[in-house]
Amino acid sequence: MEYIIHISILISIYAILGLSLNLVVGFTGLLSVTQAAFYGIGAYVTAILLTSTGMNFFLALIIGMAITGVCSLAIGFVLSKFKDDYYALGSFGFNVIIYSIFLNWQSLTRGPLGIPGIPRPSLFGFTFSENVWFLALSIVLLILVYFICRFITGSSFGRVLKSIREDEGAISAFGYRTLWYKLAIFVISAMMASIAGSLFASYITFIDPSSFVLSESIFILAIIILGGLANNKGAVIGAACLILLPEILRFVGFPDDIAAQMRQVVYGVILVALMLYRPQGLIGEYRL
């Protein structure tokens, strides 16, 4: 049972990440591969505040969102100068740079040694130390994020985003300042990823830079590509599938020697097969 709760918590965290990235990639059509950096900033701010000042988790979560917001504003501004493949490549670069900062600013982050002993959240004297309660908290935050995403994508703001995706030239000809729209959604998305980071830090109680590498960003991207771009439900389904997949494969019974690498082969083949046969993902509304 604990195992299923654990997996469910991870799914909630990655569903939040998927939802947040879908705003940028699916709805606005900007191929960002730097979500793990914002996830990491949220996690590190929370971890540092909780372990060094004993601050309340929810306050730390909000401060984390604020700091992530400021960082993402700067990064989003630079990225907004790029298009298509170059946008992806630039966002790659920012992920590597932020990761290097986590790794090398050792007086703050303890570098590769990581930050252990991060406490679980507590509210009005109640501590979410049982995993069931932590799952409840994650799901509440997931639902909150989900409805914010649904509100955004259904609003007139969301419609502008979609038209930026379809034809940026046309929409700017109508007098929309597309730069501000792109920046706004980038920052909102990063702040949501920061929520996931705070949850992650407090759940695992330990973080180190290895959780926020480039391949983590690629994994989050794979979630929304599998689930379906520009579909909020798709992001949640994608997270569920990609977190469950390796777990199911654990029970398939590959020989010990090659089990781990076989999982990687299956993961790779699934990505290729999806692109070949269903590039809009399981229930997506937009093809890359």
Next chain:
Amino acid sequence: MNNKKTIWITVGVIVVVAVIAIVAFSSGSNKQPAVKQTVKIGLALPLTGGAAFLGESSRNAAQMALSDAGQTKYNYDLVIEDDAFNPAKTATVVTKFVNIDKVSAIITFGSGTSNAAAPINENAKIPRFGLASDPTSAIGDYNFIHWTPPFKEGQLSASEMVKKGYKNVAIVDTNHSGTLAVTNSVKEALKNTSVKIASYDLTNVGDKDFRTIITKIKALKPDIVLVEMFSPEIEIFAKQMKELGVKIPMTSVETFEWSNDPSLFEGMWFISDAKITPSFAEKYQAKFNDGPKPGATYVYDLVTLFINNQEKADHALSPTEMRDSIIKTGYENSPIFGNIQIDKDGFFITNASVKMIKNGKAVLIPE
């Protein structure tokens, strides 16, 4: 729209099947036939990603320990899962060991991964033995560390440098929890001694080009270079030192011993984790046609420890009984380290020693 429905159903079916499979598996594993009882040991090792070469070596060592145990009263099942050296994945794997496999003891590989696992083990009351240089994961009653403490190695390394009359040392370090903990303790121990740190360079895991760092060091002319790198980086470093014509001697803490090609460090002294019996390395080499990598000895040692304690008992030990039995006896006659004490905080006390590479082999320097 119909299409969409099919997908929803597919996803639903996958999730349901997954949950049923997991639940069925977890309840099924409780009902073992009572013929010969099975004791499960969980190992969370990095089997994919950049650290896979370490995990593979530890997996080999665990299997070797099992086959070396020969005929046993109980069946032993090594449950080996990949955590890719990623703390979050370790948490998943350890949760699986605890809840699905119902293992009696767990081994985790690395400092960060051990930190992520520690609270889970404490909650579930299942003993976990981490191969970790950073001491932070030895929390509570169920978390142990089997790794020579870095501060001991650091002190010994520093006192050797003082004894040998070195004036200045250049340090080349790796951005990794294992090596950082060691070099930090060397730097700490060198404070207030006559040995000055001429330069300190940090490299990242996976770097292959150290020529500029070596060029820098060459110009500084230190008496000795302390190289804290894993294999293969350390061999590449030694090779590039040679290519650039730098003849400054090197030293290390542990890492020479793990090299695939110790002859690169012929005649150089270094600090080793305790008195590893040379037969282990030879046996491993013969069996897998490759030298053991860092961690392999500890894994071999731990699996043997579990088996020894279980064999002495008259029933399959519960995790808590396994822990108590290990704490009570300590570790007598460890095949690798001789007698080991386990202190009250959960550290296996193994002493550092000074060794030298002679004829391509690590040998102990007599006091």
Next chain:
Amino acid sequence: MDIIPQLILNSIIAGAIYAMIALGFNLIYGTAKFFDLGYGALTAVGGYAVFYFYKTLGLDLYVSILLGVLIVGVIGFIVYKLVYSPLRKRKSSGMVLLVAALGVLTALQAIIAILFTSQFQTLSQNSSSEQVFNILGGAITQTQLVTLIIGFVIMIVIGLVFRYTLFGKAVKAIGDDEEVSKIVGVNTENIIGWVFFIGSAIGGLAGILIGFDTGIEPTMGLSLLLKGVIACIIGGIGNVYGGVLGAFLLAFIENFGIWHISGEWKDAIAFAVLILFLLFRPHGILRK
């Protein structure tokens, strides 16, 4: 002692490897116009093929290298036919191809690890007795010198082929405008297939040379590839000479960065340079 000559030589040695990677990548990108991440894994395929022929089977050195290069070329070609070609026919966007290439990279790396384990391997028979040359007050080994020479030879050959042969002109034409080339009767499918064969073979050769200089491991590809991509962007994407120029420039920046700052920031420096170039000179130094 003056360390500048050796520093310059170090940069040239590092640059030679980057240049090899950049040459193959640039050829593929210049023609097919997408970021072929799978190309990264092909460097490892080359290295391990030679490892198998030369060290396991004990074949002659040059025969092994020739076989290794051919095998990588063929695998590159097969991957193109199975994955990239159907996607390109369907006019999939660069992002779909990027994700598919990521799947190829993941699967190939894992397959190598299953076949050969993840242990680091060197290709040279006796690593510590390589001949070292002293040039201009610095040291360089035989393998490194060979790498440098091969890199320049390939660059010049590709340059000549582009300029003087029908095949080269067709490749250039496809790079400029695939549709138009098709209309004027160029067999684009065939020619792009050849480009994948040649480009992959160059990548494989780079992997082999790295195997003789330092060594090979299944996951060696991605970081090499990213360096190659950065080199191409700096020097001029799609431009044969540009990629090589960018490779040496990147190597100089990295090595002087290590000298003045510190080694652990190497990757961050490389990507910071990339972002600066994307911002201020997106077409690189040498325009196509």
